[in-house]
Amino acid sequence: MPRPITLKDHYRETRVFARRSVVALSLVFLLMLALIARMVWLQVFQYEKYRTMADENRITVEPIGPTRGLIMDRNGTLLADNRPHYAVSITKEQSPDINATITHIGELIALDDALIDRFHKRLQQRQRPNTPVALKFKLTEEEIAIIAVNQHRLPGVTLDAYLVRHYPWNDMLSHAVGYVGRINEKELQTLDATNYSGTEHVGKTGVEAFYEDQLHGTVGFQTIETDARGRITRVLERTDPVPGADLMLYLDLPTQIAAVKALDGRRGAIVAIEPSTGGVLAFVSMPGFDPNLFVTGIDYKSYQELQDSLERPLYNRALQGQYPPGSTIKPIMGLAGLHYGFTDWGRSIYDPGFYKLDNDNHYYRDWKKWGHGVVNLKTAIVQSCDTYFYDLAFKMGVDRIHDFFLPFGLGKRTGIDLPNERPGLMPSRAWKRAAMNQAWYPGETLIVGIGQGYMLSTPLQLALSTAILANRGKMVHPRMARLVGDDPTIDDKPMEQIKLNNPQDWDATIDAMRDVIHSATGTARGINQDLTYDIAGKTGTAQVVAIKQGESYDASKLKEWHKDHALFVGFAPVKEPRIALAILVENGGGGGSAAAPVARQVFDAYFESLAEDQIDNTFTGAAAP
Amino acid sequence: MNQDFPFRLDALRNPVTRRISLSQAVHIDLPLLGGIVVLICVGLFVLYSGSGQSMDTIVRQLSRFAVGMAVMLVLAQIPPRTYKRWTPWLYGIGLGLLVAVLVAGAEAKGAQRWLALPGFGRFQPSELMKLMVPLMVSWYLSERSLPPGWKPVLLASALMLVPAVLIAKQPDLGTALLIASAGFIALFLSGLSWRYIAGLVVAAIPAGAGLWMVMHDYQRQRVLTFLNPEMDRWGSGWNITQSKTAIGSGGIEGKGWLNGTQAHLDFLPESHTDFIIAVLAEEFGLLGVCALLLIYFAIIARGTYIAMNAQDTYSRLVAGSITLTFFVYVFVNIGMVSGILPVVGVPLPLVSYGGTSAVTLMAGFGILMSIQTHRKLVPT
Structure with a gap:
C-alpha cells in the first residue's frame, strides 16, 4: 500500500513524550493530593458532624408502653383485661404507591372511607419515618389469613400484633369500670409526655379513669439500632416498662x-x-x-x-x-x-x-x-x-x-x-x-x-x-x-x-x-x-x-x-x-x-x-x- | 523490524552479558504484578465487609480475577507489533458491535449495553472499546509526525468521539467519558499543543450547555444532586449524603474491619460496587484511604515508567494512555463517592465487585507487560 512518506523525528517524539509523561504524573500526584485533602476534610475536620449523623442514622430511642393493669371483682373474676389483636399496617417508605396498596387491601378485606380517612390522619401525625401506621384494627381470623396469604403482593404491608383493652361483661359494667380510649389532643397536654410516649390509650371514665396513674404503669425505653429500612438490627440498651398495677374491686x-x-x-x-x-x-x-x-x-x-x-x-x-x-x-x-x-x-x-x-x-x-x-x-x-x-x-x-x-x-x-x-x-x-x-x-x-x-x-x-x-x-x-x-x-x-x-x-x-x-x-x-x-x-x-x-x-x-x-x-x-x-x-x-x-x-x-x-x-x- | 530476531538469539546465546530473567522470559513485569496482587488482596478484604460478609461474593470475585489474570498473561505474550497490526481491525469490529448494541442489544436496568452471544452469555462491547480507543488513537498518531497538527488532532478526536457518543446513547455516560478521556490522554501524551488544550477548555462551556440539553433526566438529576446534595436528603441526594457520612464517620483510624455501621445497616447504597471506597474509608479511616491511594500511585508510577521506557511511539502512547486512564477511574470514582464529582457509574478499579471491568483492566495490564517485556534488550 503506497503511502506518503512522513519524516518522523524520533528523538523529538521521545522527548515530547517524556515531558508530557512527567506533566501527567505530576498531575496524577496533585489530583491524588486533592483526594486526600478531601478525605482529610471529611474525616478529620468534619468527623464530629458525620459521626453524629451516622449515629442518628442508626440509633433510635423507642418507648415501650407498659401493659395496663387488670381489673377484677372481689372474687378475682376479670372485668377488664388485655387481649392480643392484629392490625393491618402500612409503612409508607416501603410502599411504592400507598393509595394503590390501600385499594388493593380494600379488595381483600372490607375497608370503608372513614377507616381510610383516619389512616391518613394517623399517617400525618406519625413522628418517625419508616414506622408502620395501622389501617384497620381488630382483624378477624379470616382477615388475618387473607392478608397473610397476599402479603407478598402488598409491599410495605404488615400484620402487627397489639394488646387491646377488653371488657368481657360489655354493658353490665360500663358505668362502673368505664373504658379506655385513644388519647386525644386535650389529654395530650395534661398527660406526662414521657410516661405516655409508648401509650395510645388512656382511661376515660369510671375506675379506668380514676385509677389511670396506677393502672398505666411506667414506660420503658429501648435504644435500638435500625438499618436503612427501619428494621431493628439489635437492641443496644433496654429499660423494661413497669406494668400497671392490677385493681381488685369490692364489686361482686x-x-x-x-x-x-x-x-x-x-x-x-x-x-x-x-x-x-x-x-x-x-x-x-x-x-x-x-x-x-x-x-x-x-x-x-x-x-x-x-x-x-x-x-x-x-x-x-x-x-x-x-x-x-x-x-x-x-x-x-x-x-x-x-x-x-x-x-x-x-x-x-x-x-x-x-x-x-x-x-x-x-x-x-x-x-x-x-x-x-x-x-x-x-x-x-x-x-x-x-x-x-x-x-x-x-x-x-x-x-x-x-x-x-x-x-x-x-x-x-x-x-x-x-x-x-x-x-x-x-x-x-x-x-x-x-x-x-x-x-x-x-x-x-x-x-x-x-x-x-x-x-x-x-x-x-x-x-x-x-x-x-x-x-x-x-x-x-x-x-x-x-x-x-x-x-x-x-x-x-x-x-x-x-x-x-x-x-x-x-x-x-x-x-x-x-x-x-x-x-x-x-x-x-x-x-x-x-x-x-x-x-x-x-x-x-x-x-x-x-x-x-x-x-x-x-x-x-x-x-x-x-x-x-x-x-x-x-x-x-x-x-x-x-x-x-x-x-x-x-x-x-x-x-x-x-x-x-x-x-x-x-x-x-x-x-x-x-x-x-x-x-x-x-x-x-x-x-x- | 526483522532485526528483532538476531538480537534475541544473541541474548540467548550469551546469557552472561545478555542476562534475561525468568519473568522477562514469560513476559511478566514483577513490580506491576506485585502492585496488582496487593491491590486485589486489599480489595477482597473490603469487599467481604461491603458485601455483608458474603463469602459467595468473594469466591465469585476471585474467579473473575482468575479469568482476568489468565487474560493478562496471555495478552502479555503477544508482542506489541501484533497489537499494532490488529488495532484498526479490532477497532472496526468494536465500532460495529456498538452499533449492533443500539440496534439489537439486550436491555437491563433501563439501558442497552449488552449483546447476547449464543453460547457465550452476554457481552458488553463498550468494555472492548475501553482498550480499543486508546490503542486506535495511538496507532493513528504513531503513523503521523508528532506533535500532531490540526488535521490529525481532528481525526483522532473523531476516532474517540464516535464510540463515545455511541456509548453515551446506550446510555452509559460514565464509560463514554472514560473512553473519551482515554483517547484524549493519548493525544495529550503525543504532544497535543497547549493552545488546543486551552481552546478545548474554552469550548467546554457551550459544549456543557449542549450536553445538558441532550442528557437524560436521571443524568441531569445526578448533576443537580452533585451540585447540592443536601437539597433532597431522602431522595436523590441520599446516596451521596450517606457515602459522605460513612467516610466522615470513619475518622482517622476508622471503625475497624466489619464494624462500619453505614455499610452494614444498608444506609450506604451500592456498598460492594461503586461506593466501596466509602466502606474502606469508614472501617479503615483516613489511614486506610491513604494506603489504598499509595498502592494506586505505585501501579500508575510503574505504568508511566513502562511507557517512558517503551521503544516506539505506538507502545509509548498505548502504555501511557492505559496507565493514565486507570488513574481516571480511580479519581472519578473516589471523587464521586466523596462528593467532589457528580455521580457517574464508574467502579473503583480492581476493588469494586464486578466482572467485566476487572477483566478489561487486567487485559490493559497485560498489554503493558507485553510492552515492557518485548523490548529489544539494549544494554543499560
Whole structure:
C-alpha cells in the first residue's frame, strides 16, 4: 500500500513524550493530593458532624408502653383485661404507591372511607419515618389469613400484633369500670409526655379513669439500632416498662349481674355498699353501652346514636343522676326529729289526708287520699305517711334538716373513687339566698320533709346514707377499689360516728324500717315471702317534676316519662348488715311495687354469692376474709 | 523490524552479558504484578465487609480475577507489533458491535449495553472499546509526525468521539467519558499543543450547555444532586449524603474491619460496587484511604515508567494512555463517592465487585507487560 512518506523525528517524539509523561504524573500526584485533602476534610475536620449523623442514622430511642393493669371483682373474676389483636399496617417508605396498596387491601378485606380517612390522619401525625401506621384494627381470623396469604403482593404491608383493652361483661359494667380510649389532643397536654410516649390509650371514665396513674404503669425505653429500612438490627440498651398495677374491686360480679337482670331493661340505677367497709358491691346504671366500642375508636354514627338516644345510655345515673329522694329519707328525717327533740316514739298525730299551714290556703296532700288516721313515728315510717313528716319538718325547720342530713353523705360529693360525681342538693336558707337570692318559704320545708322540692340526691348518696344508717351512725367512705396492686386503698380520714342524743333511736328506727318489709302494713311487704334473712328498708316514689323542653316530641313516650320514679333503700341482715343498697327505677311507678322487688333480687344474689364464697373457702381451707 | 530476531538469539546465546530473567522470559513485569496482587488482596478484604460478609461474593470475585489474570498473561505474550497490526481491525469490529448494541442489544436496568452471544452469555462491547480507543488513537498518531497538527488532532478526536457518543446513547455516560478521556490522554501524551488544550477548555462551556440539553433526566438529576446534595436528603441526594457520612464517620483510624455501621445497616447504597471506597474509608479511616491511594500511585508510577521506557511511539502512547486512564477511574470514582464529582457509574478499579471491568483492566495490564517485556534488550 503506497503511502506518503512522513519524516518522523524520533528523538523529538521521545522527548515530547517524556515531558508530557512527567506533566501527567505530576498531575496524577496533585489530583491524588486533592483526594486526600478531601478525605482529610471529611474525616478529620468534619468527623464530629458525620459521626453524629451516622449515629442518628442508626440509633433510635423507642418507648415501650407498659401493659395496663387488670381489673377484677372481689372474687378475682376479670372485668377488664388485655387481649392480643392484629392490625393491618402500612409503612409508607416501603410502599411504592400507598393509595394503590390501600385499594388493593380494600379488595381483600372490607375497608370503608372513614377507616381510610383516619389512616391518613394517623399517617400525618406519625413522628418517625419508616414506622408502620395501622389501617384497620381488630382483624378477624379470616382477615388475618387473607392478608397473610397476599402479603407478598402488598409491599410495605404488615400484620402487627397489639394488646387491646377488653371488657368481657360489655354493658353490665360500663358505668362502673368505664373504658379506655385513644388519647386525644386535650389529654395530650395534661398527660406526662414521657410516661405516655409508648401509650395510645388512656382511661376515660369510671375506675379506668380514676385509677389511670396506677393502672398505666411506667414506660420503658429501648435504644435500638435500625438499618436503612427501619428494621431493628439489635437492641443496644433496654429499660423494661413497669406494668400497671392490677385493681381488685369490692364489686361482686354475681350481684352486679343479678342487679342488671332485676332491672329487666328498665332505666334505672342500683348501688350496693358493704356497710362495714364502704366497698361498692354493685354499681349499675342502665341502660349501659358496650365499652369495647370506645377502645379502638367508635365511629361517628354509632356515637351519635348513643349520644342522641332518649334512653341516655352514656349517662351515669348512679353517680350523676340527681333525683328527688322521696320517702326514702323519712327514717333519717325521723332520727332528726328525735335528735332535736321535736318528736318521740310515743307522740302521735291525726292524719286527715292533708296538712295545712295556718296562713296558707295550700293543701299539702298525703299520698293516701283519705289519710292514715292516727299515726306515730313508727307507723309513719312503715306506711310512709306524708302528713306526719310535713308536720315534723315544719317544726324542725329546713336548716336543722340540712345540718342533720349532711353527715349521712347527702347534699355533697361522697368522694367515691370515680370521676365526675355530682353533689346532689341539700337545701337550706343560706343556700336559697345564695343561689336564688330569695327568702325561704315555710311551705318549701314541708315538701323537703318528704324528700321532694329542692332536695336532690344521687343513687350513690342514697346507698351511702343507708349504709351509715345500717352502721348505726358509723360513717364510711364509698370505695370501688379494694386493692391497687397489693396495697389496700386506705381511707385518709378515720371513721366518725354520728352521735344521737339517744343512741337507742338507731335500733328503734331500724326496727320501723324492718316492719316496712316484714309487717302486714309495710309498703314493701310484697317482697317478704320465703326470706331466709331479714331486711330493713324504705320505699320511695319521686314525682317527676318536668321533662326538659325539646328532648322528645313523642307523645306516648312523653306520657311514660311523666310517671313517677320508683325508689327503694334498704339493708340486710338487720342485725349485722352485710349489704346496703339504693334502687332507682326511672318512671317505674311506686317504690313498693317497682323498686323493692329489684332490691330483693339483689339481696338474694349477694347472699347466695357469699354462701358460695364460704363453701369455696371451707373447701380450700382458706380463712374467710 | 526483522532485526528483532538476531538480537534475541544473541541474548540467548550469551546469557552472561545478555542476562534475561525468568519473568522477562514469560513476559511478566514483577513490580506491576506485585502492585496488582496487593491491590486485589486489599480489595477482597473490603469487599467481604461491603458485601455483608458474603463469602459467595468473594469466591465469585476471585474467579473473575482468575479469568482476568489468565487474560493478562496471555495478552502479555503477544508482542506489541501484533497489537499494532490488529488495532484498526479490532477497532472496526468494536465500532460495529456498538452499533449492533443500539440496534439489537439486550436491555437491563433501563439501558442497552449488552449483546447476547449464543453460547457465550452476554457481552458488553463498550468494555472492548475501553482498550480499543486508546490503542486506535495511538496507532493513528504513531503513523503521523508528532506533535500532531490540526488535521490529525481532528481525526483522532473523531476516532474517540464516535464510540463515545455511541456509548453515551446506550446510555452509559460514565464509560463514554472514560473512553473519551482515554483517547484524549493519548493525544495529550503525543504532544497535543497547549493552545488546543486551552481552546478545548474554552469550548467546554457551550459544549456543557449542549450536553445538558441532550442528557437524560436521571443524568441531569445526578448533576443537580452533585451540585447540592443536601437539597433532597431522602431522595436523590441520599446516596451521596450517606457515602459522605460513612467516610466522615470513619475518622482517622476508622471503625475497624466489619464494624462500619453505614455499610452494614444498608444506609450506604451500592456498598460492594461503586461506593466501596466509602466502606474502606469508614472501617479503615483516613489511614486506610491513604494506603489504598499509595498502592494506586505505585501501579500508575510503574505504568508511566513502562511507557517512558517503551521503544516506539505506538507502545509509548498505548502504555501511557492505559496507565493514565486507570488513574481516571480511580479519581472519578473516589471523587464521586466523596462528593467532589457528580455521580457517574464508574467502579473503583480492581476493588469494586464486578466482572467485566476487572477483566478489561487486567487485559490493559497485560498489554503493558507485553510492552515492557518485548523490548529489544539494549544494554543499560
